Amino acid sequence: MTSNSLAAYERKLAGLDRKGRSRSLIAASGIDFTSNDYLGLAQSPRLEASLRDALDRGVPVGAGGSRLLRGNHTEHEALESEAAAYFKAARALYFGSGYAANVALFSTLPKRDDIIVHDALIHASAHEGIAASRAPSVATMHNDINAVADAIQRWRRAGGTGRPWIAVESLYSMDGDRAPLRELMGIANQHDGFLVVDEAHATGFFGQGGRGLADCLGHPENCITLHTCGKALGVSGALVMGPAIICNFLINRARNFIYSTAPSPLVAATVREALKILADEPERRDRLAALVTFANEEMEAAIGTPPSGSQILPVVVGDNRRAVRIAERLRSDGFDVRPIRPPTVPEGTARLRISITLNVDEAAISRLFERVAVSMLEEQG
Numbered sequence: 001m002t003s004n005s006l007a008a009y010e011r012k013l014a015g016l017d018r019k020g021r022s023r024s025l026i027a028a029s030g031i032d033f034t035s036n037d038y039l040g041l042a043q044s045p046r047l048e049a050s051l052r053d054a055l056d057r058g059v060p061v062g063a064g065g066s067r068l069l070r071g072n073h074t075e076h077e078a079l080e081s082e083a084a085a086y087f088k089a090a091r092a093l094y095f096g097s098g099y100a101a102n103v104a105l106f107s108t109l110p111k112r113d114d115i116i117v118h119d120a121l122i123h124a125s126a127h128e129g130i131a132a133s134r135a136p137s138v139a140t141m142h143n144d145i146n147a148v149a150d151a152i153q154r155w156r157r158a159g160g161t162g163r164p165w166i167a168v169e170s171l172y173s174m175d176g177d178r179a180p181l182r183e184l185m186g187i188a189n190q191h192d193g194f195l196v197v198d199e200a201h202a203t204g205f206f207g208q209g210g211r212g213l214a215d216c217l218g219h220p221e222n223c224i225t226l227h228t229c230g231k232a233l234g235v236s237g238a239l240v241m242g243p244a245i246i247c248n249f250l251i252n253r254a255r256n257f258i259y260s261t262a263p264s265p266l267v268a269a270t271v272r273e274a275l276k277i278l279a280d281e282p283e284r285r286d287r288l289a290a291l292v293t294f295a296n297e298e299m300e301a302a303i304g305t306p307p308s309g310s311q312i313l314p315v316v317v318g319d320n321r322r323a324v325r326i327a328e329r330l331r332s333d334g335f336d337v338r339p340i341r342p343p344t345v346p347e348g349t350a351r352l353r354i355s356i357t358l359n360v361d362e363a364a365i366s367r368l369f370e371r372v373a374v375s376m377l378e379e380q381g
């Protein structure tokens, strides 16, 4: 390889830098206002003890192969049956990450004659799966139920014969707002379609027992949910929940499930414990709910913008570089806040994504929003 062969990448990186879009890895430090460890489980003694216990029981570190070969461990199966029971689903299937699960869902399930109608703000991993799908797709304006119904009707009028797949997040990762799930389920029912709900940011916190926001839909067979295990559950991986046939189909056809080493059985064992914590320690959700209410009030008082109502509080500053500068200032004040820029969010909506977790307290929240308000004023002046 010559240095010339790297020049194109260097130019592209320089281009990103010019647009204020360049990214780099920064070590975690300061008070956590950025992780998705909503229930503060990632470093909880109970999860640590369950990991040690699993090692003592002889659970292996590595699966050693694909689930379809020798990599299928009793820990994976126990996790799936316990998760299905807890989340009231017919069946659950465990993937190594939410990203992999979304790619599997959308690249495998919708058929050529179906259509995928997805919210414009859906996660990159769903986009990836949709791009790999045989089915055509259409993006609809964020949380616009009429646009979803119209897109399906247009497709039917143009001769669409299969089923519509409506794809949304129950709580949007960069905006913290909720999808109108009941209305979307109604549209899916009316058009003989499926609703796929990514619960990544709701799992563990929202819904009865932390079962997510789609729990209230009653788990019909045309609703598939995705529960990530690396956010509120504090571990990693993701559980796809829905009818047994859907899970069986994924086992048979999802290429990234078939041709990939199974997640570590030790990690599966730890996720099992995280589910037990959801059941045994409801006070974590109560504490988080109180902190979230407090943070929403503090944000509104400090900067005047209407807060999201959830644990994800975007402070939209618009310009990429401005978002980077404000986040840097906050980090130098001891608050771990990261700027989120396009293409993760739409052009012109660069923001600070402040997330509230049990890793912070009220005093830290108040100090953070004071500093956010001052930094924004400094930027304007």
Ligand SMILES: Cc1ncc(COP(=O)(O)O)c(C=O)c1O
Residues within 6 Å of the ligand: 096, 097, 098, 099, 100, 102, 123, 125, 169, 173, 198, 200, 201, 228, 229, 230, 236, 237, 238
């Ligand atoms: C909405 C949403 N779906 C899926 C994922 C991917 O999950 P994982 O981090 O487990 O790959 C994320 C992670 O950021 C997410 O925010």
